[in-house]
Amino acid sequence: MLRKWLRVFAIVTLAASPQAVRAQTAPPPAAAADPAAPFFDDSVVHDLFLTINQRDWSSLKEHFLANTYYPANLTWNGQIVRSVGIRSRGTGSRSGVKPGLRVDIDYYTTDQKFLGLKSFILRNNTQDPSGMRERLSMELFRRMGLVAEREAHARLYINNVYTGLFTIVESIDKTFLQKNFNENDGHLYEYAFDNANPVPFNFGYPGSDPALYVPVPFKPETLESDPQGEVIERLFWTANIAGDAVWRTSIEEFLDMKKFIRHLAIENFLAEEDGLTGDYGPNNFYFYRFLNTNKFMFLPWDKSNTFWESPSYSILRNIEDGTESKRNRLVLRALKDTDLRELWLNTILECADSIMQPAVAATATTPAVATPWLQYEVARIANQITAATYADPSREVFTNADFDASVAFLTTWAQTRSDIVRAQVAADRAARGVK
Amino acid sequence: MLIALVLAAQIGAGEAPVNAATAAFEQAPAKPKKAKEEKDAAAKPAKKPKKKKVAKENETAPDEPVDPAADAPAKGFRFSWKQHPSVRYADVFRLDVEGKMQEDGHSSYGPVKGLDTWEFHRNRFGIKGYVTKHIEYEIEHEFTEHELTEKDVEAGITPKSRWKDVNVNLTYVKNAQVQIGKFKVPFGLDQLTGVTHNDFVYRSLGANYLAPGRDVGVQVHGSFWKHGLEYATGVFQHDGDNARSKKIEGGDTTFAGRINGNPLRHLSSSSIGGIDVGTAFAISALSDDSFRPNGLRGRTVMTQDDFFQSVYVKGHRRRWEADMDWTSGRASARAEYTWVSDDRLAQGIGGEDLPDVRGRSWYVSGTWVLTGEDKKRPLKAAEPFAQGGIGAIEVAIRYERMWFDSTPLGQDVPRRNPRAETIFESGDHALTLGVNWTLNRFVKLQVNGIREHVDDPQRNPVPNGAAFWSRVIRLQFVL
Numbered sequence: 001m002l003r004k005w006l007r008v009f010a011i012v013t014l015a016a017s018p019q020a021v022r023a024q025t026a027p028p029p030a031a032a033a034d035p036a037a038p039f040f041d042d043s044v045v046h047d048l049f050l051t052i053n054q055r056d057w058s059s060l061k062e063h064f065l066a067n068t069y070y071p072a073n074l075t076w077n078g079q080i081v082r083s084v085g086i087r088s089r090g091t092g093s094r095s096g097v098k099p100g101l102r103v104d105i106d107y108y109t110t111d112q113k114f115l116g117l118k119s120f121i122l123r124n125n126t127q128d129p130s131g132m133r134e135r136l137s138m139e140l141f142r143r144m145g146l147v148a149e150r151e152a153h154a155r156l157y158i159n160n161v162y163t164g165l166f167t168i169v170e171s172i173d174k175t176f177l178q179k180n181f182n183e184n185d186g187h188l189y190e191y192a193f194d195n196a197n198p199v200p201f202n203f204g205y206p207g208s209d210p211a212l213y214v215p216v217p218f219k220p221e222t223l224e225s226d227p228q229g230e231v232i233e234r235l236f237w238t239a240n241i242a243g244d245a246v247w248r249t250s251i252e253e254f255l256d257m258k259k260f261i262r263h264l265a266i267e268n269f270l271a272e273e274d275g276l277t278g279d280y281g282p283n284n285f286y287f288y289r290f291l292n293t294n295k296f297m298f299l300p301w302d303k304s305n306t307f308w309e310s311p312s313y314s315i316l317r318n319i320e321d322g323t324e325s326k327r328n329r330l331v332l333r334a335l336k337d338t339d340l341r342e343l344w345l346n347t348i349l350e351c352a353d354s355i356m357q358p359a360v361a362a363t364a365t366t367p368a369v370a371t372p373w374l375q376y377e378v379a380r381i382a383n384q385i386t387a388a389t390y391a392d393p394s395r396e397v398f399t400n401a402d403f404d405a406s407v408a409f410l411t412t413w414a415q416t417r418s419d420i421v422r423a424q425v426a427a428d429r430a431a432r433g434v435k
Numbered sequence: 436m437l438i439a440l441v442l443a444a445q446i447g448a449g450e451a452p453v454n455a456a457t458a459a460f461e462q463a464p465a466k467p468k469k470a471k472e473e474k475d476a477a478a479k480p481a482k483k484p485k486k487k488k489v490a491k492e493n494e495t496a497p498d499e500p501v502d503p504a505a506d507a508p509a510k511g512f513r514f515s516w517k518q519h520p521s522v523r524y525a526d527v528f529r530l531d532v533e534g535k536m537q538e539d540g541h542s543s544y545g546p547v548k549g550l551d552t553w554e555f556h557r558n559r560f561g562i563k564g565y566v567t568k569h570i571e572y573e574i575e576h577e578f579t580e581h582e583l584t585e586k587d588v589e590a591g592i593t594p595k596s597r598w599k600d601v602n603v604n605l606t607y608v609k610n611a612q613v614q615i616g617k618f619k620v621p622f623g624l625d626q627l628t629g630v631t632h633n634d635f636v637y638r639s640l641g642a643n644y645l646a647p648g649r650d651v652g653v654q655v656h657g658s659f660w661k662h663g664l665e666y667a668t669g670v671f672q673h674d675g676d677n678a679r680s681k682k683i684e685g686g687d688t689t690f691a692g693r694i695n696g697n698p699l700r701h702l703s704s705s706s707i708g709g710i711d712v713g714t715a716f717a718i719s720a721l722s723d724d725s726f727r728p729n730g731l732r733g734r735t736v737m738t739q740d741d742f743f744q745s746v747y748v749k750g751h752r753r754r755w756e757a758d759m760d761w762t763s764g765r766a767s768a769r770a771e772y773t774w775v776s777d778d779r780l781a782q783g784i785g786g787e788d789l790p791d792v793r794g795r796s797w798y799v800s801g802t803w804v805l806t807g808e809d810k811k812r813p814l815k816a817a818e819p820f821a822q823g824g825i826g827a828i829e830v831a832i833r834y835e836r837m838w839f840d841s842t843p844l845g846q847d848v849p850r851r852n853p854r855a856e857t858i859f860e861s862g863d864h865a866l867t868l869g870v871n872w873t874l875n876r877f878v879k880l881q882v883n884g885i886r887e888h889v890d891d892p893q894r895n896p897v898p899n900g901a902a903f904w905s906r907v908i909r910l911q912f913v914l
Binding site: 053054056059063068071072082083085108110159 | 850851
């Protein structure tokens with residue numbers, strides 16, 4: 001009963017909040033109701049069943065580093081989808097005990113869809129003892145009015161045996177683009193971080209050859225036969241080489257800088273250790289170039305390394321400090337611009353305010369929930385997934401105590417991060433002589 | 436290769452050897468037709484015959500099988516280069532050095548992954564000969580295939596041997612010779628035809644993907660009634676190179692047998708006397724030890740796009756083929772039907788048995804020698820290029836189909852996944868038009884145009900399920 005009321009409160013609150021209004025108006029509205037909405041309903045823990053030949057499941061776990069697809073039947077909420085393709089996925093999170101999975105509905109049957117989806121991800125959260133960092137992060141992106149994939153937790157059953165708690169993650173693909181941008185014929189790239197390269201691409205200007213950009217590190221996900229790396233090359237030429245006098249106007253041909261700065265600020269607020277200003281160089285995003293334009297947009301991906309280290313994680317990490325060769329050149333140049341830097345700081349402050357707002361506003365029939373939003377979300381998700389986490393038979397590293405400690409850490413983080421960040425913003429302004 | 440062409444033309448222009456002879460190990464040797472031709476000529480009325488172009492029989496091509504008995508005995512060591520560079524000692528030892536080189540140029544519907552415009556397709560060198568009267572040997576190595584990297588091995592890629600024919604043949608009993616080592620499993624007319632003797636640049640789809648190819652084993656083979664009936668039967672470690680790929684392990688222990696003959700040879704006055712018919716079978720054990728599917732696959736002729744991907748199999752693989760080979764004067768025709776069926780025990784998504792997966796293929800082909808020589812494999816030019824002639828030119832046509840499905844029909848609708856109860860049928864139709872120009876006994880130029888149509892639009896490499904053309908030119912040099 002409590003869960004039902006909370007759900008009502010959350011819906012009403014989100015609908016009434018200014019951020020929600022912005023979220024609804026930022027992307028073009030979808031033409032029709034989204035059939036996948038119940039699948040990403042994050043008010044429940046879903047039950048997802050995969051039927052797969054037992055040898056295939058063993059093989060998938062044994063060869064978890066390979067991208068080999070295996071056929072399976074998928075069942076959710078009484079709906080059965082036959083002949084889907086599943087494979088092991090991930091980079092650092094790959095596991096032979098609890099493999100992260102990519103579920104391709106149309107791998108064997110072109111045009112087969114499930115609730116309008118062509119694919120989705122089952123994230124194993126093997127690097128996150130709380131199992132909720134990414135979900136919380138995407139919630140904040142959406143709350144701040146940016147497009148981000150939807151997520152919900154699910155108990156995964158392989159051949160009717162509970163295999164573990166996973167996060168259902170919406171794929172960034174043509175379905176996602178159509179839903180959020182009302183178009184999907186532009187160029188979509190997945191940023192493929194090159195682990196083998198000791199000097200990662202840092203958004204500098206490696207040269208004029210388009211092959212320096214596609215298919216690595218920008219892996220085409222659409223229009224593969226015509227990846228147009230030359231436009232990406234122009235973006236990074238402009239970002240690095242264009243003169244200061246024309247830089248702002250020139251870069252705007254390729255990036256909506258306000259949206260880019262907003263994306264960056266959210267990551268910095270979230271203490272993202274492996275994102276645009278990550279410790280290893282820029283990482284974890286998709287890149288979409290809108291149809292018939294040169295305008296790109298960053299889309300957040302894999303935020304399991306957010307809430308890193310402590311609530312005092314510096315917003316300036318890898319901007320004012322860190323390994324020189326791994327600092328994001330686009331970010332460094334953008335933040336030299338006084339207006340963009342102020343926009344960045346203000347957006348960080350907006351994040352700080354947003355997570356501290358009451359979780360649920362009062363309505364005519366229901367009382368308000370005064371608990372700050374992020375702290376409330378941590379508690380709500382923890383309440384959802386604790387039992388399933390404790391029962392998860394395939395956890396490799398983390399124990400129940402680790403989960404409890406991580407939830408406690410996130411609670412503290414939610415309570416203290418805003419004040420810490422406000423102080424960091426003030427310090428930065430003071431250092432630059434800005435009132 | 437151009438230098439090789441000119442050099443070969445000069446070599447070919449030299450004085451022809453009178454007593455060329457070598458050991459013959461080809462699986463399907465061309466049969467002497469001289470006696471038959473003489474008999475035919477005698478039977479004809481006194482009408483003045485049109486002068487026929489006849490190749491100089493003593494100019495044996497390097498890849499031409501000849502009767503070992505024709506080898507002229509001699510004393511002591513000697514070196515000769517009649518058919519191949521050869522070292523001999525009396526009649527108890529012989530070592531021939533052989534080479535086969537093929538340079539291909541191709542184009543198709545667009546850039547094809549893994550298919551360069553120019554490719555050094557084959558670069559094989561080997562030795563063969565005999566030690567004493569009853570022990571023949573052969574070793575052949577392919578130099579174009581590269582070794583696997585560590586990354587390939589980690590990815591589970593199956594190494595492909597660079598050793599081709601490596602075997603000894605014991606001829607103590609002429610009608611029951613014993614061959615041991617690596618050689619072709621006796622199955623399939625087109626597959627057993629030597630690589631330099633093919634009427635087309637590429638073998639038929641069935642020969643490439645359904646017939647086994649080479650493997651390690653032992654076989655007993657021989658012939659009766661002056662090659663009127665030939666047989667071969669043997670046991671092999673696996674079921675051949677063609678069943679394996681980088682990602683497919685292939686079948687295990689294989690038992691195979693083939694019989695072919697010329698049942699109408701006594702009707703030599705008629706053109707039907709040149710018909711040779713054959714049939715073969717093979718049965719192999721199939722395991723599902725590999726984590727990848729272990730079934731056969733179907734690929735397009737030149738571009739090698741998968742139109743049927745390997746499915747999970749376990750149990751036994753059964754093969755059967757029947758073939759016909761007809762040669763008369765300047766013309767020849769061939770036809771072959773191949774059938775393969777694999778068990779799929781416990782291969783369902785739920786571990787249940789599935790209906791057998793089945794692959795079938797057929798082709799019909801024909802050739803016509805424009806320059807008047809009798810059709811042979813290899814074709815021999817009566818007037819070689821640079822010897823006052825233009826060589827031998829023939830045209831060739833082949834129509835073929837290969838397709839896969841499952842039988843009997845399952846309860847589920849047809850699907851494309853490798854554990855589908857009912858397999859979605861997928862096949863390829865191919866029409867090949869070709870011209871073969873034999874410049875001399877060393878050099879051949881082949882040009883083929885191949886029109887293909889893949890049944891399943893989702894597996895067709897070109898959009899909208901359309902047919903597509905591929906073009907290939909091959910320059911072949913044999914030593």
